[in-house]
Amino acid sequence: MMLLIGSLTIGLILSLLALGVYISFKVFSFADITTEGSLTLGAAVAAVLIVRGVNPLAATMAGGLAGMAAGCITGLLHTRCGVHALLSGILVMTALYSVNLRVMGRSNIPLMSVKTLPQQAGELGDALFGAGGPVPLWGWTVEREALAGLAGALLVAVLVALLLYLFFKTNLGSAMRATGDNAQMMRAQGIHTGNMLVLGLAISNGLVALAGALLAQFQGFADVQMGIGMLVWGLASVIIGQALVGPSRFGLAIVGAVMGAVLFRLLVAIALRWGLNPNDLKLMTALFVLAALVLPTMLRSLRQRKAVRHA
Amino acid sequence: MLNIKDISKTFNPGTPDEVQAIKHVSLAVPDGAFVVVIGTNGSGKSTLQQLIAGACVPDSGRIELAGEDITRWGEHRRAALIGRVFQNPFSGTAPTLSIIENMALAARRGQRRGLGWLLSGAVRRRLRDRVAELGMGLEDRLDNAIGSLSGGQRQALTLLMAVLQRPSLLLLDEHTAALDPKASDQVIRLTRDIVAREKLTTVMVTHSMHQAAHLGDRLIMMVNGEIRQDLADERKRRVNVEDLLALFEQVRRADRLDASAAELLRSRYV
Numbered sequence: 242m243m244l245l246i247g248s249l250t251i252g253l254i255l256s257l258l259a260l261g262v263y264i265s266f267k268v269f270s271f272a273d274i275t276t277e278g279s280l281t282l283g284a285a286v287a288a289v290l291i292v293r294g295v296n297p298l299a300a301t302m303a304g305g306l307a308g309m310a311a312g313c314i315t316g317l318l319h320t321r322c323g324v325h326a327l328l329s330g331i332l333v334m335t336a337l338y339s340v341n342l343r344v345m346g347r348s349n350i351p352l353m354s355v356k357t358l359p360q361q362a363g364e365l366g367d368a369l370f371g372a373g374g375p376v377p378l379w380g381w382t383v384e385r386e387a388l389a390g391l392a393g394a395l396l397v398a399v400l401v402a403l404l405l406y407l408f409f410k411t412n413l414g415s416a417m418r419a420t421g422d423n424a425q426m427m428r429a430q431g432i433h434t435g436n437m438l439v440l441g442l443a444i445s446n447g448l449v450a451l452a453g454a455l456l457a458q459f460q461g462f463a464d465v466q467m468g469i470g471m472l473v474w475g476l477a478s479v480i481i482g483q484a485l486v487g488p489s490r491f492g493l494a495i496v497g498a499v500m501g502a503v504l505f506r507l508l509v510a511i512a513l514r515w516g517l518n519p520n521d522l523k524l525m526t527a528l529f530v531l532a533a534l535v536l537p538t539m540l541r542s543l544r545q546r547k548a549v550r551h552a
Numbered sequence: 553m554l555n556i557k558d559i560s561k562t563f564n565p566g567t568p569d570e571v572q573a574i575k576h577v578s579l580a581v582p583d584g585a586f587v588v589v590i591g592t593n594g595s596g597k598s599t600l601q602q603l604i605a606g607a608c609v610p611d612s613g614r615i616e617l618a619g620e621d622i623t624r625w626g627e628h629r630r631a632a633l634i635g636r637v638f639q640n641p642f643s644g645t646a647p648t649l650s651i652i653e654n655m656a657l658a659a660r661r662g663q664r665r666g667l668g669w670l671l672s673g674a675v676r677r678r679l680r681d682r683v684a685e686l687g688m689g690l691e692d693r694l695d696n697a698i699g700s701l702s703g704g705q706r707q708a709l710t711l712l713m714a715v716l717q718r719p720s721l722l723l724l725d726e727h728t729a730a731l732d733p734k735a736s737d738q739v740i741r742l743t744r745d746i747v748a749r750e751k752l753t754t755v756m757v758t759h760s761m762h763q764a765a766h767l768g769d770r771l772i773m774m775v776n777g778e779i780r781q782d783l784a785d786e787r788k789r790r791v792n793v794e795d796l797l798a799l800f801e802q803v804r805r806a807d808r809l810d811a812s813a814a815e816l817l818r819s820r821y822v
Contacts, residue, residue, distance in 0.1 A: 408667075410669060410670060410671070411665075411666070411667045411668060411669060411670060412660060412665040412666055412667070412668055412669070412670050413665045413666060413667055414667075414670075415649070415653055415656070415657060415670040416657060416665045418646070418648075418649060419646035419649055419653075419654070419657055422646035422647060422648050422649060423642075423643070423645065423646045423647065425638070425643050426643060426644055426645060426646055427628075427646070427657075428627045428628050428631065429605075429627070429631055429634075429636045429638075429644070429661075430631055430657055430658055430660075430661045430662075431628050431629070431631035431632055431660075431661050431662035431663065432628055432631075432665070433626070433628045434628070490648070490650075490697075
């Protein structure tokens with residue numbers, strides 16, 4: 242049960258990552274590897290500030306803002322300097338590795354002995370429902386703090402998903418979706434499509450960094466390596482989400498991304514429980530995403546060949 | 553009023569691929585005029601269109617529209633003044649957005665877009681009425697993705713979107729070339745109606761001699777980056793498809809003559 246709650250909590254936090262990847266990859270069809278650097282950047286900024294005694298909420302927000310700045314730089318490199326889309330992400334990701342080490346001052350910052358958001362959530366829970374020992378839940382006993390953390394993560398995920406949904410219904414957000422859909426059209430409608438991409442990548446990387454800041458607090462440390470493989474992780478979540486809700490409009494797709502992130506985290510936890518070597522995890526994730534990208538086309542062409550044979 | 557003053561455009565200057573697409577073209581289109589542009593492939597009619605729309609910048613010359621010098625304005629900035637319909641029916645609409653969302657985006661063409669809702673009840677009702685005017689039954693499918701519509705339906709909607717906010721110039725770039733004859737007729741009828749009703753200043757590039765003969769009040773024929781013919785008023789009204797075909801034949805013969813003369817000179821002197 243604790244494993245389940247832990248997985249759900251991390252899954253919900255990583256749903257912010259999935260939403261960020263949804264914006265860059267699904268809305269703009271921009272494979273933005275800045276994601277890997279900005280996740281760590283968010284964690285690094287938040288961890289350093291928390292250790293210095295800054296309020297954890299403010300520190301988390303600061304981490305998110307740092308991620309937005311990173312996304313801006315990638316977008317500007319691509320739109321203003323004409324750097325290839327993939328390469329601009331790679332450049333910023335690589336640069337961020339040094340930046341993250343500079344920010345952290347070393348490669349790992351433990352957060353066990355300082356007050357972080359999950360602990361604050363626990364205290365808030367105690368204040369609301371009274372302090373006490375572990376609580377029984379469907380026959381299991383569960384730590385209060387874990388439950389409070391889960392509730393907090395759920396709240397954050399729902400809030401962010403809702404805000405994103407509402408944003409996509411505004412004039413600006415709709416223009417952003419349409420720009421990803423058809424940039425030529427939106428130029429003819431008076432949109433500076435380059436600036437729209439910069440804004441989109443800023444929001445995307447802001448969400449990713451927010452995920453990083455929260456992840457560091459929930460796992461109890463920030464590490465300079467923690468962003469590696471996270472773009473593919475986000476893609477896997479988005480793809481699972483799409484499989485869950487089908488090819489739908491953005492509202493359900495957002496719900497799908499959140500659900501996909503949670504489900505993927507659960508699948509990974511189960512696979513690890515069944516004895517998957519953690520070292521093989523990234524290989525498996527990559528293979529999964531590859532299969533999800535390639536299989537539909539292969540199946541379609543197979544079906545067509547069959548149809549031709551039957552005809 | 554659109555005023556083009558002595559613009560030139562050369563692509564790939566200084567390379568073997570150098571193309572002088574537009575050579576010192578001047579053209580004044582008064583308010584309410586409907587100019588049809590024809591020309592052979594590579595005559596510069598598409599480049600002229602792009603220069604007006606701001607998709608590329610002229611090497612020299614000026615472009616003025618509605619009293620503003622827009623020569624250096626980017627494509628998105630000119631959108632405040634220009635409504636456009638493209639040759640490709642997929643270019644003018646965002647496929648995964650719904651009909652009503654596409655319409656609402658176009659209703660704010662060239663305006664700032666903030667955090668207000670795209671769709672309000674009032675906007676919906678107003679746009680629904682406009683879509684109903686098309687008489688295509690699309691007003692009952694406003695929430696369908698626009699990508700599910702046919703090319704003709706999408707082109708009709710794109711045309712409507714271009715004029716939702718009255719443009720200082722309506723720019724039509726062979727907007728029926730990719731449609732089947734029936735859809736093409738429908739879109740042309742709609743074009744004629746909308747331009748006449750709203751008294752729009754219009755520049756329309758076309759491949760169709762039939763459209764060129766029957767639409768607009770002024771006809772321009774481009775050859776090799778220059779305006780070769782400019783028929784207005786009475787002369788435009790009298791022109792028919794045969795006359796236009798004869799004009800093109802004349803141009804082709806002159807070109808062939810040029811080519812053979814060049815060949816002659818080369819064999820003699822090189």
